[in-house]
Amino acid sequence: MAGAVWQALAGAGLGLPPGDPLRADALPVGEEHGLPLVRFPLERPADAHQAVENGTVGKVLVDVTS
Structure with missing residues (x-):
């Protein structure tokens, strides 16, 4: 799924190479890197949006696979 998202972004002209979801210049995320995933x-989705509005620290993700 992530590869498809990256390819869609690349196709939109955002400069992301198609088929390369793990770019070398990407920042590491996750609790172990000091940037928690929520x-x-x-x-x-409304709760995710509210978390962003409330200033949640880290990356706010909406999981489309569950």
Whole structure:
């Protein structure tokens, strides 16, 4: 799924190489790198948006696979 998203972004002219979801210049994320991931299921996009509005530290993700 991630590869498809990167390819879609690349096709939109955003400069991301198609088929390369792990770019060398990408920042590492996750608790072990000091940038926590906050996940919300697809059924709760409003909660994810509210987390961003409230200044949640880290990456706010909406999980489309659950």
